[in-house]
Amino acid sequence: TQSTRPQRLLSAVQKNATRGDPRSVVKAIDHFCRHKEWAMNVGDEKGCILDSVVTEVNPHTVLELGTYCGYSTVRIASLLPPHAKLITLEFNPDYAAVARQVIAWAGLEEKVQLVEGASSDWIPKLKEQFGIQTFDLVFLDHWKDRYLPDTKLIEEFGLLRKGSVLLADNVICPGTPDYLEYVRSSPQYKSQYFKSHLEYTKVEDGLEKSVFLG
Numbered sequence: 001t002q003s004t005r006p007q008r009l010l011s012a013v014q015k016n017a018t019r020g021d022p023r024s025v026v027k028a029i030d031h032f033c034r035h036k037e038w039a040m041n042v043g044d045e046k047g048c049i050l051d052s053v054v055t056e057v058n059p060h061t062v063l064e065l066g067t068y069c070g071y072s073t074v075r076i077a078s079l080l081p082p083h084a085k086l087i088t089l090e091f092n093p094d095y096a097a098v099a100r101q102v103i104a105w106a107g108l109e110e111k112v113q114l115v116e117g118a119s120s121d122w123i124p125k126l127k128e129q130f131g132i133q134t135f136d137l138v139f140l141d142h143w144k145d146r147y148l149p150d151t152k153l154i155e156e157f158g159l160l161r162k163g164s165v166l167l168a169d170n171v172i173c174p175g176t177p178d179y180l181e182y183v184r185s186s187p188q189y190k191s192q193y194f195k196s197h198l199e200y201t202k203v204e205d206g207l208e209k210s211v212f213l214g
C-alpha cells in the first residue's frame with residue numbers, strides 16, 4: 001500500500017537524523033519539507049520564534065494542541081528544564097503513531113506525554129488524569145476553529161495561572177480571526193503578534209503570544 005506523507009517524513013528522520021539528537025531531527029524534517037514535500041510543521045522560521053518564547057517562559061508544564069508529526073513537540077521538549085512535562089494532544093491516530101516515533105528518535109520520550117483524542121474531550125480531564133494544576137505554556141496548533149472554544153475551556157477548567165502564556169500558530173494563514181479578536185480585546189490577556197511566514201513559503205503568517213493576566 002502507498003505510504004503517507006507523515007510516514008515519508010518519518011523515514012527521512014530515520015535516514016538523516018542522529019538518534020538522541022533533537023536538533024538533527026528538526027533539521028531533517030525541515031530539509032524534507034523544503035526540498036521534498038511540504039508539510040504543516042511550524043517550520044524553521046516560526047520555530048525560532050517558538051524557541052525564543054519557550055526559553056523566555058522556561059515552562060515546567062506545557063500543553064500542545066495538535067502534535068501532527070511531532071516537529072514542534074521536539075523543538076519545545078528539547079528546551080525544557082529537567083522534570084518538566086509536555087502534554088501533546090493529537091486527534092489523528094496515524095499522525096500520533098508517526099509523532100511517537102519522531103519523539104522517540106529525538107530521545108525525548110521521558111519529557112513528552114502524547115495523548116490521542118480531541119482537545120475538547122481531553123481539556124476537561126487533564127487535571128485529574130495527569131495531576132496538572134496549571135500550564136505555564138500552551139501552544140495552539142490544531143484545528144483553527146478550535147483555538148477560541150478550547151481557550152475558553154482551558155480558562156473554565158482553571159488550567160491557567162497569572163503569567164501563563166498562550167502561543168498560537170497560523171493566526172494569519174490559515175487564520176484564526178475569532179481567536180485573535182478575543183485575545184487582543186480581552187482585558188484578561190496582554191497580546192503580541194510575531195510576524196513571520198507560513199512554513200517553508202513566502203506567504204505571510206505569524207504567531208500570537210498572549211499572557212494571561214488572571
Ligand SMILES: Nc1ncnc2c1ncn2CCOCCNC(=O)c1cc(-c2ccc(F)cc2)cc(O)c1O
Pocket residue numbers: 040041042065066067068089090091092117118119120141142143144146169170173174198199
Ligand atoms: N487534539 C486535537 N483536537 C482537535 N483537533 C485536532 C487535534 N489534533 C489535531 N487536530 C486536527 C487538526 O490538526 C492539524 C491542524 N493544523 C493545520 O490545519 C495547519 C494547516 C496549515 C495550512 C494548510 C494548508 C495551507 F494551504 C496553508 C496552511 C498550516 C499549519 O501550520 C497548520 O497547523
Ligand SMILES: [Mg+2]
Pocket residue numbers: 040041042141169170
Ligand atoms: Mg500550524
